[in-house]
Amino acid sequence: MARGLNKVMLIGHLGSDPELRVIPSGQSVANFTLATNESYKDSSGNLQERTEWHRIVAWGRLAEICQQYLKKGRQVYIEGKLQTRSWDDTKTGDKRYATEIVCSDMQMLGSAREGGVPQGGGNNAQYSQSGGGYSTPSSQPQQGGYQGSAASGSQAPEPDKDDLPF
Amino acid sequence: MARGLNKVMLIGHLGSDPELRVIPSGQSVANFTLATNESYKDSSGNLQERTEWHRIVAWGRLAEICQQYLKKGRQVYIEGKLQTRSWDDTKTGDKRYATEIVCSDMQMLGSAREGGVPQGGGNNAQYSQSGGGYSTPSSQPQQGGYQGSAASGSQAPEPDKDDLPF
Amino acid sequence: MARGLNKVMLIGHLGSDPELRVIPSGQSVANFTLATNESYKDSSGNLQERTEWHRIVAWGRLAEICQQYLKKGRQVYIEGKLQTRSWDDTKTGDKRYATEIVCSDMQMLGSAREGGVPQGGGNNAQYSQSGGGYSTPSSQPQQGGYQGSAASGSQAPEPDKDDLPF
Amino acid sequence: MARGLNKVMLIGHLGSDPELRVIPSGQSVANFTLATNESYKDSSGNLQERTEWHRIVAWGRLAEICQQYLKKGRQVYIEGKLQTRSWDDTKTGDKRYATEIVCSDMQMLGSAREGGVPQGGGNNAQYSQSGGGYSTPSSQPQQGGYQGSAASGSQAPEPDKDDLPF
């Protein structure tokens, strides 16, 4: 009883704006995809890059923060746990599975000038599901400026529909 | 380019003995499942337990060590990265996905008296895919087997379709 | 503002029984040392072992659990953050520093048969400072003690000067 | 034997430019400090910020990369292990200790426009001590531009001599 570690830590870029839903119980849920890039040398010694796509889900207050502050292209640190949901495929009767990272901590990386800027807001949010909660500095006035400039930086992965495992 | 973090850390118990295969290229692959347990209080305040199952895959020398030293029930620490494979479901034409943890570090936890002791061997192995590699104390002779066969390709080959999730 | 990651994850064995103190504010504090072992090959190819000692500090309810369940020799997983305290060395006037891991999560590894079993109690505790908190299976009665006293301040108070490093 | 986990993961800003030395054996060593920020609410409910300073040491190729690409103020992800060195204080005869993070993986966060830009080079380096090694994209010409502009971003902590535990 009561033992086990199930931890995931990711640094990557959002492949999509977070989608926020409110489920019947009143709970907020946000979903988005995150790309982590890895480079390696292939057998010929050439530098290759592989992108791995992750499906992130956040709940409650953290869901709302993700929806408010994160945008496609933004670089973030995500901490959470693995969870595999299953359901019956009505077409085939097979059991099907989807693995997600249930987010418990999120941090925006880079500065406000970077990709994925929220409309009209400051950024640089940090949130941990447990404990301190979230806060934006109130004594630091928003300098405005980059509303609508949500340019996906060059680092931001451009998710291709056919490449996305979701 | 060249940035990103994709890390998974698990402590749990093996749900099955590792299965070792050698793929046509000569690479060894081991697969096993790992259960991580989490307890929480439900809305009525009753203690509940949830088990999450993870699909672990190890390559090369590490695969062989897993197969030799790990047994169903054994408690281990696993470090690795998330990887989602996809294939076309021939029955439906749908794209299907399976997420695995590609293991890069493994440590046996607890002592030799604990579950999952290999027949006739010592245990308490530790291995890291990168760098130092694996070693058994020299006073503890190997029971023979795969010395010298530890071919470790630079990149994981394509796992075949029979490797359905769970 | 409000960004940063400061995380430590250790698996090792206690070098000493935890020492529990109650500071004037009423907060419980537990201190113990943890050894993590690493093996490597030296330049001559001989297997060497290096032990690193860590100073762990736990607060509040977690401190009490550590004191109750952990014993010298017990294998544990520790998660926490780095904190360096400083004070003036009265002998020399120099500033001195001690780095500790402030524990936020602890898990006992291995089974009850293993080293460091508390006298007369069950074991296999897991605790996370944030969220769910700690619980023993209800069928396993507590041997009395600190129910209800689990005061857990939001911030760690100032540890006193006698807490010299090691 | 051969068991244990000693892992540190940090996201923070450099408090100083890395200093590179070559030790008599020919090995390169880089040292720098890293600030991780944490915000919390004090007992009065006011938002407080605490900065923790870490002493980072990198060896070999990674040391050279740190020296080349990192500058004061730059945001990075650091992975490594804890190591406490000790020596005898000749003034007092006391044993003294210093804890460092021996870096095994480093990633620059944010974009090239951010603080800590190397003179005349591109950035966005990633390096892991083990395995793949380091590489800069060669097919992506340097766009020049920000040489000498190593402005510490607003996020960059201004290390105060008296605050620095090193």
Place this chain on the structure above:
DNA sequence: TTTT
């Protein structure tokens, strides 16, 4: 000062 731990552990194997």
Place this chain on the structure above:
DNA sequence: TTTT
């Protein structure tokens, strides 16, 4: 399918 694990463990306590």
